[in-house]
Amino acid sequence: MLTKFETKSARVKGLSFHPKRPWILASLHNGVIQLWDYRMCTLIDKFDEHDGPVRGIDFHKQQPLFVSGGDDYKIKVWNYKLRRCLFTLLGHLDYIRTTFFHHEYPWILSASDDQTIRIWNWQSRTCVCVLTGHNHYVMCAQFHPSEDLVVSASLDQTVRVWDISGLRKKNLSPGAVETDVRGISGVDLFGASDAVVKHVLEGHDRGVNWAAFHPTMPLIVSGADDRQVKIWRMNESKAWELDTCRGHYNNVSCAVFHPRQELILSNSEDKSIRVWDMSKRTGVQTFRRDHDRFWVLGAHPNLNLFAAGHDSGMLVFKLERERPAYAVYGNMLYYVKDRFLRQLDFNSSKDTAVMQLRSGSKFPVFSMSYNPAENAVLLCTRATNLENSTYDLYAIPKESDSQNPDAPEGKRSSGLTAVWVARNRFAVLDRMHSLLIKNLKNEIVKKVQVPSCEEIFYAGTGSLLLRDADGVTLFDVQQKRSLATVKIAKVKYVVWSADTSHVALLAKHAIMICNRKLESLCNIHENIRVKSGAWDESGVFIYTTSNHIKYALTSGDHGIIRTLDLPIYVTRVRGNSVYCLDRECRPRVLTIDPTEYRFKLALVNRKYEEVLHMVRNAKLVGQSIISYLQKKGYPEVALHFVKDEKTRFTLALECGNIEVALEAAKALDERGCWERLGEAALLQGHHQVVEMCYQRTKNFDKLTFLYLITGNLAKLRKMMKIAEIRKDMSGHYQGALYLGDVSERVRILKNCGQKSLAYLTAATHGMDEEAESLKETFDLEKETVPEVDLNAQLLQPPPPINPLDTNWPLLTVSKGFFEGAIAAKGKAGQMAADMDVDAPGGEGWGEDAELQLDEDGFMDAQDGLGEEGGAAKEEGGGWEVEEDLDLPPELELSAGSGGGAEDGFFVPPTKGMSPTQLWCNNSQLPVDHVLAGSFETAMRLLHDQVGVVQFGPYKQLFMQTLSRGRTCYLGLPSLPCLRGNPQRNWKDCGTKQGLPAVGLRLSDLIARLQQCYQLTTAGRFEEAVERFRAILLSVPLLVVDNKQEIAEAQQLITICREYIVGLTMETERKKLPKDTLDQQKRLCEMAAYFTHCSLQPVHMVLVLRTALNLFFKLKNFKTAASFARRLLELGPKPEVAQQTRKILAACEKTLTDAHQLNYDPHNPFDLCTASYTPLYRGRPVEKCPLSGACYCPPYKGQVCRVTQVTEIGKDVIGLRVSPLQFR
Amino acid sequence: GPHPSPNVLTGGDVDELFDVKNAYYIGSYQQCINEAQKVKRKYAVVMDDIKASSSPELQAVKMFAEYRANEGKRDAIVAELDKKMSKNVDVANTTFLLMAASIYYHEMNSDAALRTLHQGESLECMAMTIQVLLSLDRVDLARKELKKMQEQDEDATLTQLSTAWVNIAVGGEKLQDAYYIFQEMSDKYSPTLLLLNGQAACHMAQNKWEEAEGVLQEALDKDSSHPETLINLIVLTQHLGKAPEVTNRYLSQLKDAHRAHPFLKDYLTKVR
Secondary structure, three states: OEEEEEEEOOOEEEEEEOOOOOEEEEEEOOOOEEEEEOOOOEEEEEEOOOOOOEEEEEEOOOOOEEEEEEOOOOEEEEEOOOOEEEEEEOOOOOOEEEEEEOOOOOEEEEEEOOOOEEEEEOOOOEEEEEEOOOOOOEEEEEEOOOOOEEEEEEOOOEEEEEEOHHHHHHHHOOOOOHHHOOHHHHHHHHHHHOOEEEEEEEOOOOOEEEEEEOOOOOEEEEEEOOOEEEEEEEOOOOEEEEEEEEOOOOOEEEEEEOOOOOEEEEEEOOOEEEEEEOOOOEEEEEEEOOOOOEEEEEEOOOOOOEEEEEOOEEEEEEOOOOOOOEEEEOOEEEEEEOOEEEEEEOOOOEEEEEEEOOOOOOOOEEEEEEEOOOOEEEEEEOOOOHHHOEEEEEEOOOOOOOOOOOOOOOEEEEOOEEEEEEOOEEEEEOOOOOEEEEOOOOOEEEEEOOOOOOEEEEOOOOEEEEEEOOEEEEEEOOOOEEEEEEEOOOEEEEEEOOOOOEEEEEEOOEEEEEEOOOOEEEEEEOOOOEEEEEEOOOOOEEEEEOOEEEEEOOOOOEEEEEEOOOOOEEEEEEOOEEEEEOOOOOEEEEEOOOHHHHHHHHHHOOOHHHHHHHHHHOOOOOHHHHHHHHHOOOHHHHOOOOOOHHHHHHHHHHOOOHHHHHHHHHHHOOHHHHHHHHHHHHHHOOHHHHHHHHHHOOOHHHHHHHHHHOOOHHHHHHHHHHHHHOOOHHHHHHHHHHHOOHHHHHHHHHHOOOHHHHHHHHHHOOOHHHHHHHHHHOOOOOOOOOOOOOOOOOOOOOOOOOOOOOOOOOOHHHOOHHHHHHHHHHHHHHHHHHHHHHHHHHHHHHHHHHHHHHHHOOOOHHHHHHHHHHHHHHHOOHHHHHHHHHHHHHHHHHHHHHHOOOOOOOOOOOOOOOHHHHHHHHOOOHHHHHHOOOHHHHHHHHHHHHOEOOOHHHHHHHHHHHOOOOEEEOOOOOOOOEEEOOEOOOOOOOOOOOOEOOOOOHHHHHHHHHHHHHHHHOOOHHHHHHHHHHHHHHHHHOOOOOHHHHHHHHHHHHHHHHHHHHHHHHHHHHHOOOOOHHHHHHHHHHHHHHOOOOOOHHHHHHHHHHHHHHHHHOOEHHHHHHHHHHHHHOOOOHHHHHHHHHHHHHHHHOOOEOOOOOOOOOOOEEEEOOOOOEEEOOOOOEEOOOOOOEEOHHHOOOEOOOOOOEEOOOOOOOOOOOHHHHO | OOOOOHHHHHOOOOOOOHHHHHHHHOOOHHHOHHHHHHHOOOHHHHHHHOOOOOOHHHHHHHHHHHHHHOOOOHHHHHHHHHHHHHOOOOOOOHHHHHHHHHHHHHOOOHHHHHHHHHOOOOHHHHHHHHHHHHHOOOHHHHHHHHHHHHHHHOOOHHHHHHHHHHHHHHOOOHHHHHHHHHHHHHHHOOOOHHHHHHHHHHHHHOOOHHHHHHHHHHHHHHOOOOHHHHHHHHHHHHHOOOOHHHHHHHHHHHHHHOOOOHHHHHHHHHHO
């Protein structure tokens, strides 16, 4: 039994769950009715109008109403939205024990100590029926959930079932008048047949306190002062006692059926709640309180929730944990449902039962730990008494029939929790709270001393999280060492991110996110219970509380994503989808809007492109996001949201974005703005903006000084003029000083009547003329001409070396991160471009390789085979060659030392068979030998199978092939690496039958044809021929699996041959002279032969057009006509077709050939690829063993023109590209 | 039935150097700077640090460092070593045995390497023995040696790594086991180049080319010129059917930076 919520109050006598909201009403012995939110654990409202205890309480199923009945004889109907009592129903003459709404009709049923049961219409607010018959207090009366029945319990020791169908017919049939029955007197007159006793259930031998119908079956449960709980069954005609549940040792207060399970709950004044198995009539659970007698029970109509009222409050509880046991690995969810282990593939949504669990435990599986390496699970089961907890170790069957899955034998042991710590080790926390490490056979391998610990959690390979009362410790199992500890009370669940870089520790009301080293990154407190969580792919923790899906960034930022009606258990989060299990253990997928947390995450991670993208594309705008950004120190980002110029201006200044600020300032054009902008710009050295600001604010002094320090003499002079105009004498003078303009200074002084100063200035600076004229103006009688200081020095401002037109170097801070990020993006673009530039470099290397390859060239096969054939056999791969070369001296030396003293018994092992040697032994396919590095044998095979004699062109192919034959991995540091040899039959080759993974696919070669076709279309014949030849030469290095593919490989050769022959001939033809008639005739012949190569229609059209034109010009109209017809058959483009038809029409006028040519379109022929002459059927012909190209007999023994590697007319085994060809 | 291992009895046998050694074995050199100086070919630092008066263990390290650093002196060092080996050696000096065997292994004198290692009984010696045996394609003997290691300490990092090497050599179903070992260590410590290439080798041996691509990309991100990563990429890109330019780029990178790498030496021998 799990207590979800508890209250402390006066004695609770009545309880009612709200059917939809997480609310419960409790009516108390002190007259108060409380409305609680049991999920938020808060008191929502109090209703205090009854005088004395309130025993009856019930929510209406649809309307915002509830009904109460008290010891003040009053029935009150309340509206909880309006928070007041709507009306009071009077009529009972004693305490009211229960009050219930009808699920459908506007009725209230009340039971009273006045020995009556009454039915009220709350719409007309009248009593519509009085049920009399009990001859003691009626303790309880309830409507049947679907039929026209009432059950009642009384201290007269009986339970009665009443038929109220008469009442329903009378009151609710069409035309019925509600007011038919008014007052009790009316009942007496007409009510006799409205409600009749159907069954009287006798069996209790004390007063009965409670009776209730089963929600679906014809059953009744009752509880009585005889300490018994009885189950009754009824049918149309009778009712009888089925069974009795004995166990309470004081009065049973209340008894109810479990709404969904075969269980009965009862509580009693013996201070216990008991749960009974309906079929076995035995107690399955007992929950005791120390001091409080129980008075009432409530069952939630839809959820697995119950409530019980007692002497000092009430509790809301559920009988068992509803959290399914599950584990997630990759795309798979494993979970337990109905004694089956099920597997859900998130991608395909395929949900299958993979095995049946061993039965034997009455408790559901508590938790699961999955081991992907061994495909094994640990299922932990918690018993009520923790010490009796067990775990089961199962190997999940590989193949399983989902309809009827296997039930494999598991290994069961006692232990609180078992989790995997390595692929072949798991840790068990046993009942003594010590830690055992076990292997896959469930044998103890190690016992590990651990700090005090009450629970263990997975923490990656070799580690565990240990929970004690107030913290969690990361413990290394191998080193037996605590690595780190964090303080967090009562962690219940632990959720690791996929890469185990972060972990979320979930407690009842708190979440702590830590890194791999268990350093706390953030703490989040929740008022509502934390239920579950999962990490999304971007490193955001998505979690659920009882009523929300929320997110948390590792920085601690968190918020609500959406609300939930019912708790769910998150299993995985991908993109917008939250995968979860609900309380019925059904996998579900909920959609969420991740924009907000993605946005915040991008901000935290400084991924400003993303931020910008979201700003531009998502609907994120709002004051809240702007203030969030500002608060978090991202004014530059906020700037992008803001349209209001004033805010823009402030934000821009905050992030030092002078450009934007200037823009805003211009729009606003307020003195204050310009001033602030001027200050900010000056700090950044943006003096052009400063100038503008000073101009706008008419701050002449500052502007003048600005011009001085920026060396802008022209403007400085202008400022002086302005000062003069403004009659700002001191400004004027200052300007003159700055400019070093002595005559101006003299003029100013003179003009303002400072004659002496003017004279002095002029005289001091040697402006004698001026001085003289000034001197003359002195009235020598009244005035004295001042003395000129003989030591006076000329004071001149230093002239600017270089007037500063551009800005000062700007402070780097002036660029916010945001702008920086955008700038960086630009750079990244350049990088990408660089990469492209690099690409030709790669090709450049190709040339390099070419050079190396060509240094000596491959020897001809004959030579190679003759000289090295023998040696190759012994030496095998390159490794051995070097070893043999280097080893002998050392060998002798170490043999000497080895022969000495103590280690004489050590015999160094001989070298084993390397996989590459085995490949050669196992295969007769050339490519396998190439991959093995055995070029010599590969060459011999190519020689024997397809007649290759020139290996030069094969060299690069060999090298390329070889380079994909061996992987490597590091063994001990500082030693050369070890080699891996990928094999194509690795699954079943054993130790001896290996064959290399080839890495060259037929489909890839076929795909390469397209490129060749394009080159052909483009008229780049030589390049095309080269590529066709490369494909052709690669075909013997294929390995294929079936006959179809063998045929395709051969077809590929044919295609390449036809093109190579045709294109080579055409290239040749274009080089020939066309001066004489014979020469022209030869050209025509070759063009005609070309039309007999097998080409793609698109190419054949081109070939035919060439031939047609040539033959037409030669006036060989008859043959030309045949070309024209062939051309039209191919369905060329309309304009081509039209022209062709014209030519054909012209030809058909004179259907003759002007010249005799060596070409007969009707006589089938092969073309000699060397002489380009037709070899008509029946003539002797020699063929290339690889390409199948034909030759006149004299060419036998020469190298084939198509392949350039094979010997014409050579007797060979034939192309071998599949092991099938050797069977 | 359950047999308590010796560890249970000895209790708190915490190895103070565990982290350093462990980091070294899995190739996490950043974590063990001294080793890093040696391994990252800054041999001069090691040689300068080690004086004639230093312990025999350090002398052995110095010998290896000198051998690796001076190509010209190698013959002399090997001759000197041979002389030492012909006398009575201190078999308790595991470091000396390892360094001597390493030199022999580099010299491709696997007999001498094995003979040297045979005298030691530490996990390190056994692990190196296994590597030498694997290079000789003696998987059968390597398995025997591994069994000895497992008896000594099955859960030790070196035993686990050795198990992975042997598993790769055995092939078939064992490849996945090997993969899990590397994976597990990546999870537990950190995904080093050694572990990532180990995973890649397993993937490729199982023809799981796409999976290998992810792992090797991660390795490449960590170090764009790591020779083993490049070699594996050369193999992989071809099996994935990538354009030859892609493969060639890795090959030229390998040639530029690691001309002395045995793989390349081998490969270029073929060209000649």
